[in-house]
Amino acid sequence: MTDAPWWRSAVVYQIYPRSFADSDGDGIGDLRGIIDRVDHLARLGVDVVWLSPIYPSPQDDAGYDISDYENVDPTFGTLADLDELIATLHDRGIKLVMDLVVNHTSDEHPWFVESRSDPQSAKRDWYFWRPPRAGMEPGQPGAEPTNWVSFFSGPAWTLDPATGEYYLHLFARKQPDLNWENPQVRSAVYRMMRGWVQRGVDGFRMDVVNFISKAVGPDGSLPDGVVQPGTAPYGDGSAGYICGPRIHEFLAEMNREVFAGLSTVPITVGEMPGVTVEDAVLFTDPARAEVDMVFQFEHVSLDQGATKWDVHPFRLRDLKASFGRWQAGLAKTGWNSLYWNNHDQPRIVSRWGDDGAYRVQSATMLATVLHLHRGTPYVYQGEELGMRNMPFASIADFRDIESLNHYAVAVERGEDPEQVLAALRVMGRDNARTPVQWDASPHAGFTTGTPWIGVNPDYPEVNAAAQVDDPGSVFSHYRRVIALRHDEPAVAHGDFTMLLPDDDAVYAFTRAYTDDRGTVELLVLGNFTGDEVRAEVDGWNGAELLLGNYPDAPDGVEQLRPWEARVYRRTFSS
Ligand code: TEU
Numbered sequence: 368m369t370d371a372p373w374w375r376s377a378v379v380y381q382i383y384p385r386s387f388a389d390s391d392g393d394g395i396g397d398l399r400g401i402i403d404r405v406d407h408l409a410r411l412g413v414d415v416v417w418l419s420p421i422y423p424s425p426q427d428d429a430g431y432d433i434s435d436y437e438n439v440d441p442t443f444g445t446l447a448d449l450d451e452l453i454a455t456l457h458d459r460g461i462k463l464v465m466d467l468v469v470n471h472t473s474d475e476h477p478w479f480v481e482s483r484s485d486p487q488s489a490k491r492d493w494y495f496w497r498p499p500r501a502g503m504e505p506g507q508p509g510a511e512p513t514n515w516v517s518f519f520s521g522p523a524w525t526l527d528p529a530t531g532e533y534y535l536h537l538f539a540r541k542q543p544d545l546n547w548e549n550p551q552v553r554s555a556v557y558r559m560m561r562g563w564v565q566r567g568v569d570g571f572r573m574d575v576v577n578f579i580s581k582a583v584g585p586d587g588s589l590p591d592g593v594v595q596p597g598t599a600p601y602g603d604g605s606a607g608y609i610c611g612p613r614i615h616e617f618l619a620e621m622n623r624e625v626f627a628g629l630s631t632v633p634i635t636v637g638e639m640p641g642v643t644v645e646d647a648v649l650f651t652d653p654a655r656a657e658v659d660m661v662f663q664f665e666h667v668s669l670d671q672g673a674t675k676w677d678v679h680p681f682r683l684r685d686l687k688a689s690f691g692r693w694q695a696g697l698a699k700t701g702w703n704s705l706y707w708n709n710h711d712q713p714r715i716v717s718r719w720g721d722d723g724a725y726r727v728q729s730a731t732m733l734a735t736v737l738h739l740h741r742g743t744p745y746v747y748q749g750e751e752l753g754m755r756n757m758p759f760a761s762i763a764d765f766r767d768i769e770s771l772n773h774y775a776v777a778v779e780r781g782e783d784p785e786q787v788l789a790a791l792r793v794m795g796r797d798n799a800r801t802p803v804q805w806d807a808s809p810h811a812g813f814t815t816g817t818p819w820i821g822v823n824p825d826y827p828e829v830n831a832a833a834q835v836d837d838p839g840s841v842f843s844h845y846r847r848v849i850a851l852r853h854d855e856p857a858v859a860h861g862d863f864t865m866l867l868p869d870d871d872a873v874y875a876f877t878r879a880y881t882d883d884r885g886t887v888e889l890l891v892l893g894n895f896t897g898d899e900v901r902a903e904v905d906g907w908n909g910a911e912l913l914l915g916n917y918p919d920a921p922d923g924v925e926q927l928r929p930w931e932a933r934v935y936r937r938t939f940s941s
Contacts, residue, residue, distance in 0.1 A: 369860050369882075374634050374659060375702065376859035377414035378738075378849045379464070379745045383710040384421055384443055385429060386802045387748055389814035396802070396813070398444035402452050404805075407831060409459040411751055411842070412849040415634070416456060417464040417572045419710055421449070425475050427541040428519075428768055429710075429800070431466075431574060432473040436559045453567045462569035464634060469556045470575045471542040478555075479543050486530050493552050494543050495535035495581070495589070497524070505531040508600075514591045515604030520772040523604065535589075537578060537608065539768055547579045547617055557624040564625065570634030573658065576618070577639035577650075580611030595673065609641040615649060618657035636704060638662045644696035651701035660743055662704040665689045667712055670719075676773060676790040681719055683871045683895045691865040694741055698862065705740050707733060708747035713798040717756035721897055721930065726753055726829075728930035731844040731916035735932035736874050736893040738848040741863045746845060749803050752831055753841035756798040757823050762788060766820045770795045806832035839918060847914055851934070855913070856880050857887040866904060871895075873902045873927065885940035889913070892934075894927040901925050910935040 388400030398421065408416065420430035421443040430440070439446050453463050472479055482490040503510035506526055512533055515523035517540075524533040525540045535544045545552050560571065582590055592602025618637070626632050637650055637658040647661045666689045670681040697703050707715035716722045720729030730753035738744045759765060762774050762784075770791045777787045792798075797820060804826040805812035811826035823829070834840035852858045861878035874893040879886060890910065892902050907924045914934040915921065921933060 369856065371860055372653075372659070374415070374743055376852055376856075377743060378412070378852060379415040379417050379704075379743060380408055380411065380413040381417045381419065381709055381745055381747045383419045383748060383800060385819060386800050386813075388803065388805070389816065389818075392814060392816040393442070394814050394816040394819045395442050397442065398439070398448040398452050402448070402455050405452075405455050405459060405461075407835075408456075408461060410835065410846070411746070412846055412853070413461065413746065415462045415464055415569070417636070417745070418466065420466045420468060425473055425541060427473070428539050429766075431468050432471070432475075432539065432542045433468055434473040434475040434477075437562060450566070457567075462634070463567075464570040464572050464636070465563055465568045466574060467560065467571040467576075468574040469545060470578045471536065471538060471544045474541045474543055478545075482543075483527055483529075483534070486532070492549050493546055495546055496527075496530075496532045497535070497587070497589070498532055505533075513589050513604060513607070514594065514600060514602040515589075515607065516598070516601035519769050520776045522601070535581075537575075539772075544581075545579070546581075547613070548581075548583055553617065553620065554624070557621060560621070560625045564629065564633055568633070569631075570636070572636040572638060572662070574638050575640060576637045576658070577610050577614055577642055577646075578608045580608075580613040580617055582607045582611050597673065605641055610639075610643075610646050615655070615657060618650065619655065622656045622658075635659050636662050640664045644693055647693075647703065648697060648701045651697070651703075653700075660702040660704050662706070662745075663693070665693070667707075671794070675794050676777075676787075678790055678793050683874060684869055686719075687865060687868050687874060690740065691868065694863040694865070698741075703742040704745055705737050705742040706745040706747070707737055708750045708799060709745065710747070710799050711796050712747075713794055713796075714754055714756045715750065716753050717798070718793075719895070722755045725897055725930045726755070727839070727841055728916055728928075730841045732893045732895070732930045732932035734841075734845055734848050735914065735916060735934065736891065738852060739858060739876075739878065739889065739891040739934060741859075741861070741878070744849075744852070746849075747799065749799075751842050751845040752804060752829055752834055754801075754804060754829060755823060755825060756792070757801045757821065759788070759792050759795070759797070759821075762791075764821055765791065765795060765797050767796045767800065770797060804830040806830050844916060851914060855887070855889070855936070856882070857889050857936075861887070861889065867902070870903075872898070872900045875902055875904055881941075883941065885938055887936060887938050890924075890935040891932075892924075892927060893932045894930055897929040899929065900927050902927055907935055907937070910937045 384396050387396040389396050390399035422433045423435040423440045424430045482494045497512035499505045499510035511522045511524040517523040519539045590607045592604035594602045635658040639661050669685045716730040801823050802813035807827045811822045834842035857878045857880035861880035864877045866875040878889040913936045916932045
């Protein structure tokens, strides 16, 4: 057997607590709602739950704006509820990973309140406060200290009129960036993390953690970004904050300061937009002790242009090129996360599958292809049911700050509101945030009250109760791919070889794993179209069919039905 760390054969399930299950009828999901549904997770067979933020928060960015790192927001419950959730999960052999959001806090966090109160405050330097651009007055257009644009539209700097200085926020105005150059900030974060480990949490998913080191010049200045065609007055500031000069130092320090001496080392996942394969190797090299795995974005940007709202057609060969590069780049050293969905992405069956006639086949094909790669797979709540994008009628149906801000700014700029809405329907994050569909009762069994965001009207058809006992359901197929990772070492530990890189219909690859009993090879085939297609793969006739997403036997190894997926195995004993 292998001495690889346990999380290499684990599957993570992400819970977005607002939308998972509501126990008290206020229309918002909560911790007791999760406790009531732990059976669903155990039945699916997942090893780890990643819980999106449950800390006290003004909820400007749905909890990613934290005002107290050490408590639970009353909307979600209490610390005692969290303890009970941890114990309930542990009883079922499931670990709990918390979301760690320390690139920024809420502007209502006491640290920022104190920082803002006075330029002489002891916490002034905990954030990035800067005077207007040289020679300009506070508030004058273009007087921001850099030309960086925020991820949620508008400048990444907001003026505090009381002092005439600006503060940096890469995300919303209510999410000021912490200054990691300041050692007091770092030790406050490490202290807080140690507290959660002592409480019993098993790890951290670290929000935009590769943004924490900014390219601060000797004089304290930050660099302007290059202005791309059509983006004026904003420049692309990412060179000033993505994988900045001290990022590896900070992560290694965090690891030492929080985990040194622990008998069980918590799992760490670095959410890292814009990370390169080369950097990912460094971040996840076990010898460097920074993070266990990266969670990167290259594949989910393939159908986007200059911004995420500029939606392009998806080409399968681009996906293969991207995944293939990551598989090859991390083959010897390092580890990646595998995901289609999270709370920031539209639903995969609507995005790259067929959410009409072939919903079940395409959702199960997508599951098979993803989970058979090398890396740690993530299932985002509802993905295991094949949940679709939401048919949003108007802007009033959206809740997400990213979508609302983009709509306001784009319409103000003179764009056609219907076209702006059309892009929001395709890419908007709220697609992933509609309530989990538990059964066919009102509000899909999510709440007895009024849900905070609309329930997808397809719930009478698409829901957990209808699927858990049906062997042909999306849920049952997810159970099988998860079990396969646990049972067949080639899935977690085997080498990866991409086949048919230029084929725009068939995704094909092999995995190979050798131990003292011999060699196991797997062939994975997925049809990304609604047509019958041929997969030109030789030498697999007679191999054992390990998993498929059609109930009846195939016509032959090379013939694939619409959205069909199959996994074959052959063994060579030593
Ligand atoms: O997201 C980081 C990120 O860069 C993007 O995925 C971003 O959220 C968005 O989709 C850009 O279009 C993380 C969290 O996952 C996200 O929910 C938060 O809004 C963000 O950080 C800020 O904390």
